[in-house]
Amino acid sequence: MTFEPRIVGFLCNWCTYTGADLAGTARIKYAPNLRAVRVMCSGRIDPTFVIKTFLEGADGVLIGGCHPGDCHYQEGNYKALRRYKLLKKILPDYGIEPERLRLEWVAASEGDRFAKIVDEFTEEIRALGPLSFGESIAESMSLDIDPHKELEGREEEK
Amino acid sequence: MDSEERIGVYICHCGTNIASKVDIAEIVEFAKGMKGVIVAKDYKFMCSDPGQGLIEKDIKEYNLNRIVVASCSPLMHEKTFRKVCERSGLNPYLFTMANIREQCSWVHIDENAATEKAKALVAAAIRRSAFLEPLERREVSINPTTLVVGGGIAGIQASLDLAEAGKKVVLVEREPSIGGHMAKFDKTFPTLDCAACILTPKMVQVGQHPNIELFTYSEVEDVSGYVGNFKVKIRKKARYVDENLCNGCGMCMEKCPGTRVPRKGNVHERLSLGPTSAIYLPSMQAVPAVPVIDRNSCIYFQKGKCRICEKVCERDAINFDMEDEFHEFEVGNIIIAAGFQTFDPSVVIRYRYGLLPNVLTAMDFEIMNCASGSTGGKILKSDGTEPKSVGIIHCVGSRDKRYHEYCSRVCCMYALKFAHLIKEKTNAEVYNFYIDLRCFGKGYEEFYDRLLGEDVRFVRGKVGEITDLAIHPGEQGKLIIRVEDTLIGAVRRVPVDMVILATGLEAPEGLAELAKKCNVSVGKDGFIIERHPKLGPVATATDGVFIAGACQSPKDIPDTVAQASAASSAVLSMIMRGKIEIESATAEIDEERCSGCRICNDLCPYMAISFEEEKGVSVINEALCKGCGTCVAACPSNAITAKHFTNEQIFSEIEGLLQ
Numbered sequence: 001m002t003f004e005p006r007i008v009g010f011l012c013n014w015c016t017y018t019g020a021d022l023a024g025t026a027r028i029k030y031a032p033n034l035r036a037v038r039v040m041c042s043g044r045i046d047p048t049f050v051i052k053t054f055l056e057g058a059d060g061v062l063i064g065g066c067h068p069g070d071c072h073y074q075e076g077n078y079k080a081l082r083r084y085k086l087l088k089k090i091l092p093d094y095g096i097e098p099e100r101l102r103l104e105w106v107a108a109s110e111g112d113r114f115a116k117i118v119d120e121f122t123e124e125i126r127a128l129g130p131l132s133f134g135e136s137i138a139e140s141m142s143l144d145i146d147p148h149k150e151l152e153g154r155e156e157e158k
Numbered sequence: 159m160d161s162e163e164r165i166g167v168y169i170c171h172c173g174t175n176i177a178s179k180v181d182i183a184e185i186v187e188f189a190k191g192m193k194g195v196i197v198a199k200d201y202k203f204m205c206s207d208p209g210q211g212l213i214e215k216d217i218k219e220y221n222l223n224r225i226v227v228a229s230c231s232p233l234m235h236e237k238t239f240r241k242v243c244e245r246s247g248l249n250p251y252l253f254t255m256a257n258i259r260e261q262c263s264w265v266h267i268d269e270n271a272a273t274e275k276a277k278a279l280v281a282a283a284i285r286r287s288a289f290l291e292p293l294e295r296r297e298v299s300i301n302p303t304t305l306v307v308g309g310g311i312a313g314i315q316a317s318l319d320l321a322e323a324g325k326k327v328v329l330v331e332r333e334p335s336i337g338g339h340m341a342k343f344d345k346t347f348p349t350l351d352c353a354a355c356i357l358t359p360k361m362v363q364v365g366q367h368p369n370i371e372l373f374t375y376s377e378v379e380d381v382s383g384y385v386g387n388f389k390v391k392i393r394k395k396a397r398y399v400d401e402n403l404c405n406g407c408g409m410c411m412e413k414c415p416g417t418r419v420p421r422k423g424n425v426h427e428r429l430s431l432g433p434t435s436a437i438y439l440p441s442m443q444a445v446p447a448v449p450v451i452d453r454n455s456c457i458y459f460q461k462g463k464c465r466i467c468e469k470v471c472e473r474d475a476i477n478f479d480m481e482d483e484f485h486e487f488e489v490g491n492i493i494i495a496a497g498f499q500t501f502d503p504s505v506v507i508r509y510r511y512g513l514l515p516n517v518l519t520a521m522d523f524e525i526m527n528c529a530s531g532s533t534g535g536k537i538l539k540s541d542g543t544e545p546k547s548v549g550i551i552h553c554v555g556s557r558d559k560r561y562h563e564y565c566s567r568v569c570c571m572y573a574l575k576f577a578h579l580i581k582e583k584t585n586a587e588v589y590n591f592y593i594d595l596r597c598f599g600k601g602y603e604e605f606y607d608r609l610l611g612e613d614v615r616f617v618r619g620k621v622g623e624i625t626d627l628a629i630h631p632g633e634q635g636k637l638i639i640r641v642e643d644t645l646i647g648a649v650r651r652v653p654v655d656m657v658i659l660a661t662g663l664e665a666p667e668g669l670a671e672l673a674k675k676c677n678v679s680v681g682k683d684g685f686i687i688e689r690h691p692k693l694g695p696v697a698t699a700t701d702g703v704f705i706a707g708a709c710q711s712p713k714d715i716p717d718t719v720a721q722a723s724a725a726s727s728a729v730l731s732m733i734m735r736g737k738i739e740i741e742s743a744t745a746e747i748d749e750e751r752c753s754g755c756r757i758c759n760d761l762c763p764y765m766a767i768s769f770e771e772e773k774g775v776s777v778i779n780e781a782l783c784k785g786c787g788t789c790v791a792a793c794p795s796n797a798i799t800a801k802h803f804t805n806e807q808i809f810s811e812i813e814g815l816l817q
Binding site for chain 1: 231232233234257259260261262264265266267268271272274275278279282674677679680681682687691699700743761763784785786787788790791792800803805808809811812813815816
């Protein structure tokens with residue numbers, strides 16, 4: 001059986017999510033491997049979302065925002081870009097290939113492009129194979145990002 | 159989070175749209191097995207009356223406190239189902255939607271894969287819903303004044319509709335006069351109505367209407383705010399003539415020694431509707447009838463001497479020191495009616511526009527044909543004689559992947575109109591070179607039929623080249639149109655005296671910038687994207703911003719007028735309601751956790767976050783917050799919560815997707 005990657009997409013409401021909807025309306029077929037989380041703006045995408053997603057077993061993460069200059073909230077996509085670049089640097093420390101994270105600007109009118117990106121990305125991840133890292137890394141990652149655990153830790157310190 | 163969540167899950171078949179790819183029964187069983195799910199059901203159309211009724215009934219019967227509907231995109235029906243919850247006494251923000259149509263059944267081929275993905279999406283929605291919290295409704299009032307951008311027929315119609323209903327309008331037009339393209343036409347298809355006769359009264363009405371504040375030669379500089387409460391800044395360019403003093407006598411234009419090139423760089427630059435003096439009116443029907451000085455051709459501005467217009471003006475209306483003015487308004491809604499521009503055919507080198515003087519664009523011909531134009535409505539070649547034969551080339555810049563892929567919708571019909579007018583005025587032989595004739599509107603096919611009876615010739619084929627290189631006898635001094643006649647299956651050379659390029663319509667210069675100011679998007683074709691291609695043709699993704707006319711896509715006058723009235727009626731219904739509910743999902747700072755680092759303060763694009771010196775914490779002004787969540791993702795203390803998009807909600811969604 002071929003490896004079917006599991007990919008999570010964090011898509012901004014106004015551009016990429018709408019573009020993905022347009023792919024649907026136009027009945028453009030693409031790989032079923034990506035599952036979307038809708039956020040209002042790519043600027044909402046906290047780096048911990050990405051870490052959490054890998055931790056939960058995803059093989060790839062796609063961040064989708066509006067093209068530069070087109071952000072519905074003026075400049076949230078630039079913030080997303082900065083965080084993405086930061087994440088790209090951090091991921092290898094956790095043993096995650098940076099290629100597993102991808103950022104794309106997809107406009108509301110670019111349904112065909114959205115489908116193409118998902119197909120491409122799915123094949124890239126398929127070639128990389130399943131994501132795996134040791135339990136100790138997983139545990140440290142989860143401590144790093146889980147708000148509850150972080151809180152508990154604080155309270156214990158007190 | 160409620161101590162005990164009681165979730166109702168509803169899976170929609172959407173006829174066969176979802177059910178043909180996704181195993182609905184399997185999803186229902188799967189949902190039933192999830193924590194907190196009290197009831198899971200499926201129905202053919204969840205959005206239908208019985209579908210909605212099913213949810214309402216269950217909320218009461220099972221005392222449900224969370225609702226999940228798996229159906230189409232939330233952009234389609236989230237509002238519908240939120241209302242269902244509200245009617246049943248459930249806070250609308252306790253509703254979640256799983257998009258298993260647009261992002262699942264419609265885009266995947268394999269049924270198993272589609273069903274698996276649908277399960278994941280439903281699981282994510284169910285797990286997210288457990289963490290939802292009720293949010294308070296937020297309402298804002300609607301300022302009854304409307305900004306209309308663009309003074310063509312679309313903007314004129316929309317403004318008059320609103321003004322006649324007693325509502326104030328601020329109409330902004332970047333040219334010195336309103337009227338747009340329509341004011342440059344002599345006749346309109348298919349009725350051959352005189353464009354000026356039907357448009358001029360409307361232009362005058364706009365100019366005189368007490369409810370319309372007209373800004374010509376002006377542009378929208380800046381837009382801020384949100385639905386019901388926009389703030390707009392308008393730049394009124396210096397026209398060097400005081401509108402309040404000028405009485406439109408025209409003496410200045412008569413005496414002006416300067417010469418203006420009406421259309422720079424155009425081979426037919428001498429074709430003009432208005433006077434060609436440096437101080438000019440764009441046409442004699444201009445509204446307002448107040449001339450403008452063109453700085454580039456004004457002798458005083460270029461050489462420092464002249465000021466003849468100032469001397470002859472009895473009203474002292476000329477003011478060479480005039481500067482751009484800025485005006486600010488508060489408006490509740492915005493209608494963008496920015497129109498179009500025509501395709502520049504000089505890029506299609508093989509048609510040699512700009513090189514061969516008797517190759518004209520459609521707008522060149524319109525102006526030449528217009529009674530108030532520089533030829534007095536006579537159809538003349540560059541040597542001043544009437545053409546004996548004319549070729550009209552369709553689809554120039556349209557239906558061509560190198561230029562614009564779309565059909566410009568109006569060219570077939572105006573080309574037929576040209577053919578009729580040329581026949582009527584000159585009795586020349588007229589050839590139409592077409593790909594397909596699209597005569598789709600009321601009376602259009604009948605008009606085409608009439609043309610066939612008028613001996614107009616039709617050649618089916620895309621023209622390869624226009625040249626003046628004669629190789630056969632009878633081609634000397636002519637323009638030769640080389641075309642593959644696809645009906646006879648042969649390449650032909652058709653010699654004519656004049657060629658008219660039926661240039662397509664494209665998004666006007668500056669439309670993307672204007673759209674950006676108003677927070678709406680343009681598509682690949684450059685036109686503004688409507689909220690829904692079928693059911694929301696005049697609304698946009700941004701509440702309070704509407705579109706009308708050709709800035710949405712190429713369209714003819716009747717469609718433009720209909721859309722303008724649709725936009726104004728949408729605006730009127732907002733004004734009459736007086737209030738509108740806006741998104742409650744804003745961000746909130748937990749003072750206990752805020753360290754006062756102020757990182758969020760500068761991140762907010764709406765300046766909604768300020769620092770409270772006394773408490774040493776940042777606070778968010780909810781009225782200004784639009785809920786993008788940028789600050790939330792940046793807060794190092796996890797002190798900011800994005801309501802309805804909390805970390806917990808998104809984490810649980812991720813867990814659901816990958817469970």
